[in-house]
Amino acid sequence: MSGVDMSQNALIEVDDLYVNYGKLAVLFDISLKINQSEVVFLVGRNGAGKTTLFRTIAGFLHPKEGEIKLKGESINGMGAYRIARKGVKYIHQDKQVFGDLSVKENLELSSYATGDYNWEPVFAMFPKLKILIDRKAGKLSGGEKQMLLMGMAIIGKPDLVMMDEPTEGLAPHVIQDLAVSFKEISKTTTLFIVEQNLPIIADIADRVYCMKEGKIIVEEGCREDIQNLCFEQYL
């Protein structure tokens, strides 16, 4: 991908990134930029490399070549927990919470890690969590688990929340609720989301990157084109 404008207020900058699984190359020449307060979506078919890109930014995979910068500082080779502490939260695709712990204990884990014990913003966004506070997280429904994961992610006021297919497998009315939550979270936090649900993307995306076979093939930054799903032809 060429022509990415690496401006000064970029939160995340990825530059000429190459990632391998052993000898197998999976990401090629990835460059992208996420500015503060943006809602950026990453789309593409299964196996395009979306999750690999997320895991690389989150520090679980280390690039073979290229650079990832967070607020101008290189985070290449940095441990995943240190990147998380710098304000990059990653919500995994599998919606796994700590099932044997209660909702309260799950939230406490986030608080211990960030030092932020104010849960009011979480309960304001997801009032249901307050009702379910003593329930074992393993007993929650898929939508409730996603709420809990998002609640845990926003504790500590992170700079960036990355979500990997947050609406996958959820009922339509739950997806609608989550879309409202995305909008709410995006008022204070930058969002980078892997998503297949095109109506949500059309509704809230500031920018969309399309991936195919380990490369970014299109960057769509025009709101009108996003609403008209012009990028769909590349999927």
Add this chain to the structure above:
Amino acid sequence: MNKRILSILGPVIIIVLMIIFRYIFPNKITFLTEVVIFSIYVMGNNVLMGYLGYTSFGQPFYLSTGAYSAAIYFAYFGGNIFMAMLVAVIVGFLLSLVLAPGLMRLKSSYFTLINAALCAIGVFVFERLLIDITNGNDGLWFRGNMTATPFLDVRYPKNFFFFVLLILLIALYLYQKMDKSALGISMKATKANPEKMTFIGYNVFLIRSIGYSISIMMSALAGALYAINFGFVNPSLGENTRAIEVLLATLIGGVGSVFGPFFGALGFLGMKDIVSSFMSRWEFVVGIITIVVLFKFNRGIWGLIQDGAGLLQSRKKREKTVKVEE
């Protein structure tokens, strides 16, 4: 009820239970003392197994390290019992600092096998390498060097029983605190999903290392108490064939629970004591009973007690509801 009172209630009930046993079975004081010390040893293993998800075949190594640390102190340096216990715990801590960087990066199966190897190495070190200090297979005797302790002379078995009970009370109280603390919850969460813990911002290696240190220090403390109880140590304490005992006791008691280790120690040593009185190969019967317990009651004795208490509570609730309806 006040939270502080509640948190001390469980440990106190266990201590009272042991004191009652001590007076009902006055000639079983040696057995009861061993149950108390073994409980502390099982609590150490439970941190690894129940909180961190590691199965260790190396606990006898850590136990014998603690026992030899105390024994060497008594034999060559001094006679203070508290100092001997402190030396054992410090040596356990230092050992964990040396081993944790390597072991805590391993998957559970490799951890298990390397710990088994550590046992073999430990026996060799205490039996051969340090023979001039440890007297090898003859063992290190030091009972005569132990000095009296103020208020309660714990060199006498009757007094030593109450001394180890006091240590168990403190250990259970702190264990319960740990269970509910940030550390306890973090360890359990790390066991369940280490990757997710990293996403949240936890240094999983550090959490595991802290848990591992706690486990080794508890095992070393139990080793020191064994040494003080017997007045001597020999290398057989650290043989890896004995690793299964602490693992079984942890499973029988209820993995990952606060009070499970005590009931596991009592159950395992109780079975061993009863069965060995009528057959020499007690392992056969204990093995069968263990398999049955684990298949039918996989939450162990503590799980059974909790289920029983839950049933009683729900029955009481139902009776109350019926009365109100009437």
